[in-house]
Amino acid sequence: MKIETVSPVSFAKLAQQVKTGVYEFDVTTLGAGELLRAEEAGLLEPIAEPYAGGLFHGGAGSHAFATVIGYNGKKFADGPKTWADFWDVKKFPGARSLQRYPARILPLALLADGVPMDKLYPLDIDRAFAALDRIKEHVVVWWTAGAQSSQILRDGEVDLCGIWHGRFFEAQAGAPHLQMTWNQAQQERAYWCVAKNSPNRDAAEEFVKFATSAESLAKFCIQADYGPLNPGSMQFVSDDQAKRMPTYPANYAQTFEQDIENFGGDIAAVSERFEEWLAS
The missing domain is CATH 3.40.190.10 (Periplasmic binding protein-like II)
Incomplete structure (x- = not known):
């Protein structure tokens, strides 16, 4: 499956795509605030839960930042x-x-x-x-x-x-x-989601499953210093790598979580x- 990256992306671009039917991207990550807006506006395709507890308002939990x-x-x-x-x-x-x-x-x-x-x-x-x-x-x-x-x-x-x-x-x-x-x-938590009426809808969901799978997500988060939301990912993360992540206990204790709901x-x-x- 060929993957092409598009940057930057935004809620406005997602909405415009769904409105016009002209798609620049099929999959994107959104923060919780934009995810709720997208769900309310009918901009997302329903997707399956990628791992236990991994689905939130139509988005698949990817990483914390x-x-x-x-x-x-x-x-x-x-x-x-x-x-x-x-x-x-x-x-x-x-x-x-x-x-x-x-x-x-x-x-x-x-x-x-x-x-x-x-x-x-x-x-x-x-x-x-x-x-x-x-x-x-x-x-x-x-x-x-x-x-x-x-x-x-x-x-x-x-x-x-x-x-x-x-x-x-x-x-x-x-x-x-x-x-x-x-x-x-x-x-905050970032969620993969699939654009409504995406012309590559099935491939897009397969990508989301791959991107949130334990080992793949761990590698991504190590590279970007994110905290993986799939609990299974931590077996692939060393302690030194975890210390650069916001979910590391000593770091997490100093922070607060956005409560978009x-x-x-x-x-x-x-x-x-x-x-x-x-x-x-």
Whole structure:
């Protein structure tokens, strides 16, 4: 079976494909927030459970990843260690970057505003936007692709970045002065899903089964430092490899999990509000 990769992908592209019948891709991964939106909009083909407990709202559980604080260790020898630090432009002056994705950014804004990790959900949407108002002028890039986030941090375009942990390690490989913290990292789960009416629907589901099988998923997660969601994968992961994963117990204890089913508002409406806020 020939596999071709397409990047970047997005919810908007998935929706456009299903609407027009012109397909750029058959399979993609989505975070929980976009997965729920896609399921509600009828954009997904039903698929079989790939392993016990591996199906969530039409998506096959693939891997866990985390949004962490990455920063220039030459400029900031000690910290930042919390999202309140990230928001503190006097203590940590410099250009910042965050992802252009409200389901991921609003919880971080609430942490910066003093909400405890175990009290985040349901999100206080208005309070989160008020916190974002305080940092907006200091966010010079709202990144939209993982490669973009690692590049701007590695190249010094920004001093602090809310970045996926795997992309941080990618940036650090070429810039060893970069540092990060697992503290208050946001854990999320990525799910493989098949586009509705995909012209390669059967092949797409076969790919999902392969990609989430224990050994294949372990190899993928080792390469990208993700945490595999298939429990059977861990037999193929060494302890040293696991320490770079957000699901490693010592790392996991410092993080929180995104709770998209208890989000606190309509995700589509919040996304629209976020885009209007950015443009204002």
